[in-house]
Amino acid sequence: MKHNKICLWIAVCTTLFLWTSLGYCQGSAAPTNVVAIDTPNDDGSSITVTWDVPAETSGIVGYNILSSVDGAEFSKLGEQLSLDDVIDQETNMCMYQDTSISRLNTYTYIIQAVTETGEISDSQATESVSAKAQIFHTGKIPLFLAMLLFSAAIVGSIYHARSGKEVFVRRIPGLEAVDEAIGRATEMGRSILYVLGLGSVSNVATIASMTILGQVARRTADYETPLRVPCNDPVVLNVVREMVKTSYLDEGRPDAYNEDNIFFITESQFAYAAGVDGMMIREQPAAIFLQGTFYAESLILAETGNSIGAIQIAGTDSEAQLPFFIAACDYTLIGEELYAASAYLAREPMLLGSLRGQDWGKLFIFGLIVLGVILELTGINWITTLLQNVR
């Protein structure tokens, strides 16, 4: 009787051990916390499935993703994914983005974990989910607010300037020298060469350069100094011709305008550089303006201009080319000075007002940097986190 009782206890304990062990193994292999959501801030073209990262002892080497469309049978999506394919280091979760979906259907997912020995464990099926296109990207709210704030500062400053109050603008030597350069060319009886760089008309630096050209053209119209503009972009060529023509008309000197002085060379970078260099050597212009977007040709142009002894005024927003211009040119407009040039030369209150708004923006960023550094030093990092989350 006693022997039977012991045998019964052993059987019960063994069954319990095997059952709990099996349960433990299944629990560790099957993906847990599987959630499917409509991918946030997208055009409704994907659903994101997340689940917990497996324990190192689980023996899982990969996952299969199964999906069901509108409650139909589950089918496998693509090939088996390795752990490296799915583990997201930022969130420390496993993640899969299904981009093969339609916004009209609902989807349910099962994640299959595959172990080294080839065992497969299914997760629970997720809730049904459908994708929707978002109208506003919530991750860009800080960027949107910053843009509104900065735009408001600029518009406010423009309207402040309209009231007639004088706006102080610091002296920019490169722009002060524009009259000097034009005067020099006039006295020497030589031409002025204006190079707009390689930017297209959609490039803001090219537009800024065109506005400077407009101001230069007004002065050359007065002095009857030849203004030569070799262009690299066909659209820029046509816009520049219209601009310069209008400047001459505005100055009452349409007769002095010569359309042949504004011409197309080529769209090829180095062929353009060769063409402009050739013009410099042959025509020996007294003043050269290099304003706009430049790449590797910047120094080729600036050094050739330097070698012929022309007064050179450069300006670019390509920060990699600035050292070359500073080394080879007489005056250089650094970065933002290029954008301030039209306001500086035209002296229009509304344009000058926008410069003040720009300074408010810089002050705000500077304050944010100082505050961020102080907070980081004291162990508070919400500004850093906020900026890192801007997508």
Place this chain on the structure above:
Amino acid sequence: MKRQIPLALCFLFGIVMIITQFSPHPVSKSIYERVISGALIIGPFALVLATITLIQTHINRIQRRTEHWGYSFVVFAGLITMVAIGVPFGPENPIFVWLYRNVQVPMDATMFSLLAFFIASAAYRAFRARSTEATLLLVTALIVMLGNVPVGDLIWNSLLSLTGLDSIISQNGPSSARGWILDNPNLSARRGIILGVSLGVISQSIRIILGIERSYLGGGD
């Protein structure tokens, strides 16, 4: 009216294109792509006009017998040859590809290689130690140049071992100093310029969208 319609269009498209940057909706994406495609269509038409001006310029040069006018024939020879092969047979044609690879690419490379000599002459002028700033620039440039080549560290380490200072002063000084210069003062200055440029671009864009800056339309009024 000639000015008002372009200004209104500029305002409308400027605002719409800003909105598309903050909306991932397919309608927003579609508008963005359509506007960009529309802008691309203008390109080929403008290219025809540009080619006509190029031809006119060189015809004038030949007619007026200006200096080096003979080279204008080279321009026409190149233009006619590439058009005569490229238009009927396409850009994959072996002769077209051969001309591109064996004429245009080497000529581009030649121009690009001139940069090395221009850098040397510009550096010579920039690094002449005539002022405190120029001296500082010269010293910094020397450190960066030495740090960029393995022989810089070799010279440094050899000097340290010769003088017995290798136990006090760290090895590979030039490359470490170069890294520090590029990652700290240089990067800070670059980011400062980039911030200024970005604000300048936004400011200029607002002026254009609001129609305050309209000189690109021809004239300032």
